[in-house]
Amino acid sequence: MSTFTGLNISRLGMQAQQKALEVTSHNIANASTPGYSRQIAHMTPTHPLPYLPGKGALGTGVLVDEIARVRDSFLDLQIRKELQTMGYSQSRSEILNQVELVFLEPSETGVNSVLNTFFDSWQEVSLNPEGSAARAVLVQNAQSLVNTVKHTYEQLKTIRADIDQSLELKVKEVNLLAEQIKDLNTQIINLVANKNIPGDLLDRRDLLLDRLASIIDCTVVETERGSVNLYLGGKALVYESHAFTLTTLQEGGDENWPAAPQIIWERDGSQAKITNGEIAGLLYTRDVSLRKYMDDFESLAWGIVNTVNTTHGQGMDLEGNTGAAVSSFFTGEHLETLGVNSAVADNLNLIAASASPDPLPDPPAANPGDGGNALRIAQLRHAGISVDMSQTDLKARLTLSADGTTTFENYFRDNIARLGVDSHESMRMCENQVLLLDMLAQRRDSISGVSLDEELANMVQFQLAYQASARMITSLNEMYDTLVNRMIR
Amino acid sequence: MRVTHQLIKNTVLQNIQRNLTQMSRFQDMLSSGKTIKKPSDDPIKVSRVMSYNSTLQQNEQYRKNIDAARSWMETTEDALQGMTEVLHRVRELTVAGASGTMSQGARDAIAMEVDELNDALVNLANSSYQGRYIFAGFQTTTVPFTRDKELLLTEPSSVVYHGDSGGIKWEIAPNVTIKGNLDGENMFMDSRIFEYMDQLVIGLRQSDQDTINQSIKNIGESLDYVLDKRAALGAIVHGIEISREKYLTERLNFTELRSKLQDIDLAETLMNYNMLENVYRASLATGAKIMQPSLLDFLR
Numbered sequence: 001m002s003t004f005t006g007l008n009i010s011r012l013g014m015q016a017q018q019k020a021l022e023v024t025s026h027n028i029a030n031a032s033t034p035g036y037s038r039q040i041a042h043m044t045p046t047h048p049l050p051y052l053p054g055k056g057a058l059g060t061g062v063l064v065d066e067i068a069r070v071r072d073s074f075l076d077l078q079i080r081k082e083l084q085t086m087g088y089s090q091s092r093s094e095i096l097n098q099v100e101l102v103f104l105e106p107s108e109t110g111v112n113s114v115l116n117t118f119f120d121s122w123q124e125v126s127l128n129p130e131g132s133a134a135r136a137v138l139v140q141n142a143q144s145l146v147n148t149v150k151h152t153y154e155q156l157k158t159i160r161a162d163i164d165q166s167l168e169l170k171v172k173e174v175n176l177l178a179e180q181i182k183d184l185n186t187q188i189i190n191l192v193a194n195k196n197i198p199g200d201l202l203d204r205r206d207l208l209l210d211r212l213a214s215i216i217d218c219t220v221v222e223t224e225r226g227s228v229n230l231y232l233g234g235k236a237l238v239y240e241s242h243a244f245t246l247t248t249l250q251e252g253g254d255e256n257w258p259a260a261p262q263i264i265w266e267r268d269g270s271q272a273k274i275t276n277g278e279i280a281g282l283l284y285t286r287d288v289s290l291r292k293y294m295d296d297f298e299s300l301a302w303g304i305v306n307t308v309n310t311t312h313g314q315g316m317d318l319e320g321n322t323g324a325a326v327s328s329f330f331t332g333e334h335l336e337t338l339g340v341n342s343a344v345a346d347n348l349n350l351i352a353a354s355a356s357p358d359p360l361p362d363p364p365a366a367n368p369g370d371g372g373n374a375l376r377i378a379q380l381r382h383a384g385i386s387v388d389m390s391q392t393d394l395k396a397r398l399t400l401s402a403d404g405t406t407t408f409e410n411y412f413r414d415n416i417a418r419l420g421v422d423s424h425e426s427m428r429m430c431e432n433q434v435l436l437l438d439m440l441a442q443r444r445d446s447i448s449g450v451s452l453d454e455e456l457a458n459m460v461q462f463q464l465a466y467q468a469s470a471r472m473i474t475s476l477n478e479m480y481d482t483l484v485n486r487m488i489r
Numbered sequence: 490m491r492v493t494h495q496l497i498k499n500t501v502l503q504n505i506q507r508n509l510t511q512m513s514r515f516q517d518m519l520s521s522g523k524t525i526k527k528p529s530d531d532p533i534k535v536s537r538v539m540s541y542n543s544t545l546q547q548n549e550q551y552r553k554n555i556d557a558a559r560s561w562m563e564t565t566e567d568a569l570q571g572m573t574e575v576l577h578r579v580r581e582l583t584v585a586g587a588s589g590t591m592s593q594g595a596r597d598a599i600a601m602e603v604d605e606l607n608d609a610l611v612n613l614a615n616s617s618y619q620g621r622y623i624f625a626g627f628q629t630t631t632v633p634f635t636r637d638k639e640l641l642l643t644e645p646s647s648v649v650y651h652g653d654s655g656g657i658k659w660e661i662a663p664n665v666t667i668k669g670n671l672d673g674e675n676m677f678m679d680s681r682i683f684e685y686m687d688q689l690v691i692g693l694r695q696s697d698q699d700t701i702n703q704s705i706k707n708i709g710e711s712l713d714y715v716l717d718k719r720a721a722l723g724a725i726v727h728g729i730e731i732s733r734e735k736y737l738t739e740r741l742n743f744t745e746l747r748s749k750l751q752d753i754d755l756a757e758t759l760m761n762y763n764m765l766e767n768v769y770r771a772s773l774a775t776g777a778k779i780m781q782p783s784l785l786d787f788l789r
């Protein structure tokens with residue numbers, strides 16, 4: 001035990017309090033930094049010297065042995081899991097919201113209303129089959145129906161293209177984040193190997209992991225070497241200092257659906273198994289939900305076009321044409337080329353409003369006052385339709401059938417109801433997740449957040465302790481002064 | 490639980506955001522007057538509103554159909570009434586002409602009047618509604634009856650029918666159609682009205698007592714025939730008028746039902762909005778108060 005042990009103790013005390021003050025000022029400076037976890041200067045007494053045997057030990061001072069990061073990693077795990085589900089619900093509800101706006105029901109300008117007006121115009125023609133006024137209005141309303149159908153379909157296609165673009169962007173983001181995590185891993189591994197624990201780097205990495213969690217559902221595994229390994233669908237995304245990239249590939253189309261970007265691993269071209277997060281939400285909404293809405297809408301359009309054309313072909317027009325000589329009412333092989341037959345639009349007499357007489361007159365003669373076929377077409381509104389979902393050809397899904405279980409209007413209404421329920425459901429999930437995440441974030445903040453009041457109180461405490469240690473040195477100095485300077489002769 | 494300033498700030502912001510979202514939803518409802526804007530607001534309600542919309546639009550069309558049918562049938566009724574009057578006059582003349590004390594000159598005069606009345610009948614048979622001939626069957630664009638006295642040399646009647654026997658059908662309710670026209674084939678040719686008139690003229694000119702007596706019976710038959718047709722027509726018109734009334738009542742009912750589903754209760758919504766506004770103000774005020782003071786204010 002040396003004479004100057006006391007001085008050493010006070011020196012250690014001042015240094016420790018100063019270090020603690022620095023940590024406090026670091027906390028205060030980072031009070032608003034996103035993802036920052038507060039740090040604590042952990043002080044322990046240094047190894048004591050033995051005193052009299054069995055009668056205690058002599059303390060030798062204090063040391064800040066660790067600047068610890070206050071973070072609950074289990075909470076982080078929970079938050080990331082919920083972030084995945086939130087990402088999934090959020091991307092889904094955004095898209096479904098857009099689809100709802102496309103259909104714009106209930107309204108006076110939606111498909112439901114335009115379809116009704118179309119059938120009404122056939123009624124008007126049946127009331128006045130000789131004149132051209134009702135026919136002209138019919139052609140106008142038919143054109144209106146076609147335009148509405150085409151426009152709606154185009155907008156749905158735009159939504160699909162938007163999803164594809166979003167996917168590309170999100171895959172890029174995933175690759176970028178993985179790259180950044182890999183870089184941080186490298187730095188942290190180096191520091192840990194030198195027995196340093198870099199709190200701020202760990203914070204940064206955790207922030208990146210949170211962002212990544214909302215996009216894809218990767219499993220996070222922490223190793224002793226300090227790196228964080230990410231696995232996606234069983235395959236490694238980031239392994240210590242290596243990052244593997246994802247990319248998109250157009251594939252998976254069939255006769256009714258064009259090839260769409262799927263997510264694959266760049267290293268071997270196999271498909272990435274993503275089951276949660278924003279990307280999974282986009283993929284499911286595009287390939288299952290949006291596809292169903294588009295297919296159903298398209299089969300409705302073709303159902304109407306085909307039944308109207310067939311019934312039209314069974315009638316007689318004002319020029320006496322019957323059977324195969326009757327022009328078709330709608331033309332077009334694809335939804336994009338659908339339209340009212342231009343021959344009919346130019347010559348309104350070609351609208352087969354009359355019923356085909358039996359036997360056929362020879363030479364062909366028209367029955368101007370007969371609106372029977374127009375009436376039959378108007379009655380298609382209530383006609384029984386049967387839906388055959390096993391049909392892959394969308395044009396043949398909806399057919400007229402005597403024991404059909406639905407009508408065109410009911411079919412459309414059911415689709416809108418289904419869309420409404422899906423959208424409502426995803427919005428509800430989203431709201432729930434927001435509430436859940438808010439609660440978890442509050443808990444995390446409570447544990448890791450910087451409380452200015454606390455830091456300021458600590459600041460006062462450390463300052464006083466520093467002052468006290470300094471005062472101690474003054475006292476000790478006086479003692480040494482007595483010892484060294486006053487103890488002569 | 491340890492409370493940090495970040496936590497307080499986040500909580501304050503979340504609550505303000507939540508209040509604003511609610512307020513914005515109510516503001517939307519107030520400005521549009523509708524409780525549902527898109528299917529996800531309430532899928533079942535939306536489905537029913539769509540169904541009411543369709544029914545209302547459809548009923549409107551059926552009402553128009555009924556109006557058109559009624560106008561057509563009113564024109565028919567006018568024509569039939571005219572015919573009844575003509576036939577009454579002809580019967581009067583025939584009875585007079587049948588009297589044995591008539592001179593040939595008088596009989597000739599009667600014959601001429603009957604001939605003119607035949608022309609009048611042909612005109613009535615050629616009645617039209619909005620340019621369409623109502624007694625022509627399906628051939629509504631061609632004049633159904635023409636009279637050519639030359640034909641009497643070979644035919645029993647001078648009137649030729651150019652139309653057909655088509656029945657014009659109109660839909661007045663889902664899958665309920667009515668045949669609203671009387672075709673000329675059935676009305677005039679099968680009933681031989683013109684033939685009877687022509688024969689009467691010939692009989693009068695030739696003073697053929699048998700023919701004249703037969704004609705009295707024939708004209709009587711024709712009168713009955715026309716009256717029958719008028720009665721039947723009247724029944725149909727009455728029927729569709731009842732349907733029309735039904736549609737007007739239905740329109741009121743469905744509009745009311747639809748309004749109950751999709752329109753807002755203005756008083757209730759305004760009240761809710763005001764309440765929310767107060768909550769919003771309170772959250773803003775308390776948020777401001779709680780965020781400001783800290784230990785820093787009190788350390789020298």
